[in-house]
Amino acid sequence: MPQLRELMDNLLADGKVDGREVEALTGLLYADGRIDRAEAEFLLQLHRRVERGAPGFDRFFYATIKRHVLTNGAIRADEAAWLRRVILAGRKATDAEKKLLRELKGEAARTCPEFDALIAECVA
DSSP: OHHHHHHHHHHHHHTBOOHHHHHHHHHHHTTTSSOOHHHHHHHHHHHHHOSBOOHHHHHHHHHHHHHHHTTTSEEOHHHHHHHHHHHHTTSOOOHHHHHHHHHHHHHOSEEOHHHHHHHHHHHO
16 A cells, blocks of 8 residues: 555645546556455545545545445445444534435445444434
8 A cells, every 4th residue: 555655645745636646546446446444444534634625536535435335235234333433523424425325325235224323313
């Protein structure tokens, strides 16, 4: 992940993520065809630290998080706990996060009770 740390430093230098940088992220994160938890955590940290996000970066961020969570088509308890930690993080869910949860619910083959409770808490 040294490439990702270097990329984060470059991205944070100007405070924004543009199209070229999203392409670089895509190449690095999807190099092995999947998004693991460490890569999802990296992307989450980057998303939180970017000062001026762009719509393309936001779309990439939420699509990548969704792909990470839906790796096996179902949302397990550990994934629901991770989502709770990253989405709520001591605050209310944003509209974009609520949208992500609704999309996850609609696309998942199965969900666990923990995810159902999270979505009821955030979206209801």
